Amino acid sequence: PADPPAFVPVLPQPAELAAVVRRASFSLDVYRGLLAQIHDCRNGSVFVQVGTEGRAVMRVHTPLCPQRRVAFIPPLPRPALRPRGLCSFTQILSTEERGGLSYHYLYVESTVDKPETRLHIYVLQDGLWLPRAPLDMHQLPRPLLQPKPVLVDTRIYMPAGLSDIIVLDLTASSFSTIQLPRGTKHDECGGTTMLARSYDASG
The missing domain is CATH 2.30.30 (SH3 type barrels.)
Known part of the structure; x- marks a missing residue:
């Protein structure tokens, strides 16, 4: 079998960071x-x-x-799927909360031959994966095969369709969409699309 992954040393940091960087x-x-x-x-x-x-x-x-x-x-949960339902992808997401990390588990279910997508979301609390109510994506573009979603505060951002980003507000249990800049689009699988967190008030 292949060797397991390992962290490697990074390049030297600037002198002004030496006092605050922990390695x-x-x-x-x-x-x-x-x-x-x-x-x-x-x-x-x-x-x-x-x-x-x-x-x-x-x-x-x-x-x-x-x-x-x-x-x-604990092991990752496996939700009950609808008839002809299948797992499109899964992702573990983290966000900073109360001085530590909070983990969410996203399980995306698609339906064979139908443009229906359901999101199953679990939150890790006290050593247990607690389920939230499943959310159906009605009349929204389907997430990419490899969407690489990002969790920022209480929102999950996920590339979808040709040129959209789906935003799931966990607090309101609602969806919205953001369009990519004109002239840009995702590739078919989403392997070249990468979202990054913003650390200002824009979310």
Whole structure:
């Protein structure tokens, strides 16, 4: 089997950052011989899945705080699907909350031969994946095959269609759309589309 992924040293930081930058070496050698996938890396926490679907173990490493134990996360939930429903894609999303990280699990269900999409969303609380009410996307462009969604505060941004971004407001349980600049569009699968978080009042 292939070697597991590992973090590599970054280039030297400018002198003015030396006093505030925290560094730590981290490797997944402990999982050598196993399938290890990094699902999320943010604010010093690394969300890792070890093993294949159905038998996977979820863990959160904190290399900047080695005194913390590795956190074990319950298996990802699998919602009941509608007739002829299938899983389009899944994604673990994180957002900063109360000084720590809050994790969400997005499971997108599509229907064979029909332009129907349903979003299943779970929130990790007290070691359990708690489900929210499923949301149906009516008369909205279908998400890309590899949309790479982004969670910012309480909104999920997800590329869809040829030139749209679907915005899901988790608080209001509502959808809206943003159009890409004129003359730009997604590729068929979305592999070249990447959204980035903004850290100002624009969201």
